[in-house]
Amino acid sequence: MNAQTPALMPDFADLLLDAVFMVDVLGRIVYVSAACERIFGYTPGEMIGRELFDFLAPEDRATTRDEAKQVMAGYPRIGFENRYVRKDGRRASIMWSARWSEADQLRIGVARDVTKRKHAEAMQAATYAISEAAHTAGDLVALFREIHRIIAELLPVAGFTIAMCDAHTGRLAFPYPLDDQADAPAEQEAIASRMCTDVIGSGQSKLLHHRSPAALSDASASSGGSASWLAVPLFSQQGAMGALIVKSRAGTFYTEQDQELLQFVSTQVATAIERKQLHAELLRMAQYDALTGLPNRRLFHDRMEIALARNRREQKRVAVLYVDLDDFKRVNDLLGHAAGDLLLQEVSRRLTQCVREEDTVARLGGDEFVVLLEHVPLPGDAAIVAEKIRSAVSQQASIDGQQLRMLPSIGIAFHPDHGDDAEQLLKHADKAMYSAKTVKVRGSE
Template sequence: MKTNSYAPPSNVMDLLLDAVCVVDARGYFVFVSAACERIFGYTPEEMIGRPMIDFVFHGDRTRTLQAADEVVDGQPLLHFENRYVRKDGQVVHVMWSARWSEADQVRVAVARDITERKRADSLQAALYAISDAAHSAEDLGAMFQHIHQIIGELLPAVNFFVALYDKTKDELTFPYHVDEYGQAPAPQKLDSAAMSAEVIRTGQALLVTPDAGEGLPGTCRPDVGRNSSNWLGVPLHAKKGVIGALVVQSYRAGMRYTKKDIELLQFVAAQIAPAIERKQMEVWLQHIAHHDPLTDLPNRELFHDRLQAALLLAERNQTRLALLYLDLDKFKQVNDTLGHPVGDLLLQEAARRLRQCVRESDTVGRVGGDEFLVLLNGIPLREHALSIAEKIRLALDRPFDLAGRPVHISPSIGVALYPEHSDDFKQLIRYADEAMYDAKKNGGNRSQISARPSMLKKQKYQNTA
């Protein structure tokens, strides 16, 4: 049976789904088939006469030029992959096969768009990487840094931040923030005009493009001071609701995020939201194990640890510290007459005033009932400890407005010093406690220094014996 021959039409290359490109010895396009417009976004007229390397993604240019030199040297190229930048700014992944025509002095190459395949591969790799980051990171900061690196492999993310929302405090914070032109915003309320707050309030992705602020609600503003050319934020959905947002932004005019980038970032957010919630739960459990649940002050165990550490540091640096033991006079009367809810409010407000009276380097702890301990580090003279005790007395002596009811109490304060009274934390607490009861027996609303003999005097007598 005779087989009829077939003469392909002159436009057969334009019927191919893969693109055919011809590049001369200088590296300029001299021919591209019609499929190039589908893959790269440029018409053949826009590509011909321009250097091939101008279209290549910046990070792939060095190895692309190296591969081109190998082709010119006579080595056929199969399955070479690199990235190109489309006319609309999107990055496209391309797999090439190419060879050199010595007779025509050109490189002939066929390009296949493998962007979807690479995206699927990247998502699969991201899933494993995110899972590993969530389980191996020591804290949220380390996890966010790892997540930033992962997202950077999927889409442009030089500028990336995480916004987290604490519903109990109605506070939006930015625990991870990397931006070319701005510092992390200060904590703010959820009703602020920040765009990340809008994402969290609505629970919807927000894409803002340079096209006259397309997608930006009228009352919203950027989270940092400088407007970005492109802004994309997606919510972090967890079991207890929206806990925050992931945001990427770009200041490059030619780079735009797309609906596919929204889907990709939403995929990442869906994977890490449970991990964030789990890490937050771990932090919270560690916190409540060492803090009083009512006042959020260090509890007895944590306070003892800090006191012992402070004693070691004071001994090493030959400095003085003071320990104050406080009891609220007439607290039982408040509980009995106004009820425990008002008593709880009183303890919370007293704790707040105590914190305001001391430095960040000091520690205020609640050790039970209406009793508090205050550790004052680096006190030069005993008079300074007594001065702070008086400051506390005056602060707690002011009336409290509790649920619309004026309440008046006063403190009894005992003071013990290192090294004068003891170098043992248990003895210091006991001596300060004894001094507090002496203050209470003398009418309360006063401070009393421990009556125990000074260890410094004992040491002096021992040294002169």
């Protein structure tokens, strides 16, 4: 090494892709190479004299302080990773090699930018996590909550929402909140709604921030101008199904790289939502009657078994009402099955209005319905409900311009009086219903 070598060291350091730091015992930066501007966004002049911790991400300060103590105690550290806040507000992931110079009383460290590698790892992890969430989330809201958490690990997110678009009406719904802490929630929702409309209509993502104020109305610029908004469309196999919108933290602005990232993630999100919607629809079809929307026989049995188990513990009465429409076949024969379907839907609506929210009305098939009444104090209470049903169903109904009047036959069974399980109670109520129907037929002869 000749006499010129020490003088040339700063020039050599400035050629490195990694940034070289020298930090004194008080944590102040006394030297940093030129690579700091590419990695952190600050020039050497902006960093020298300041504490290195001033640039550190708050959540990494405790672990970094411990690492610094180890270095100053004479233990070199290689491969330690932490995060810093760049000048533009974004996070930079750094891998360090550091040692302590006792003679100079300085920490000497080399900072390698591993942001892209960490980003790629995070993207891979996000793809897997979103796919897993589609299988494990109990419902759509739970799925949205998990997607929110996953995306917040990729981007600085202050607000997050998913908008769903009704394929038939085009109406937007926001099933997951944007920003519960927003100072002006109405204005925030207005911005999100406009962005949703734009990205769903165009099929293209959209990025807004304070450098494009013309994109926002004057009314919303004051609240939306200090942060970025990023919206990407969500596509199903049938077309645009909605949009995903994120709002950055105050003073932090999204970039085109963030836009590309969210577009990539949106594909996984849309697939997860579509899968969850399909699962929910299959579950609904398995448990609910397609014509009336009432619980079907299977779901009614499930609810009945739960009610009976609770009734055994609480020693209270449960009633089952079996409802059959007299001469319903005549409606189908005279007016057609379409009119018969409309009549069944109207009967379903009336039955539901006759019971409490905690009770269950189900369609077993054809013109047969059952009602589960829980917590029935006296047998006469079930008879009152039966009479209410009889009166409601017997009212005339206007179907395809025809005034129709149906008379129901109703049978009642009680637990534990008429059986200890769902099957026994249904059989008893069915038998009681046919007895009531027979009495009416004989009375009309």
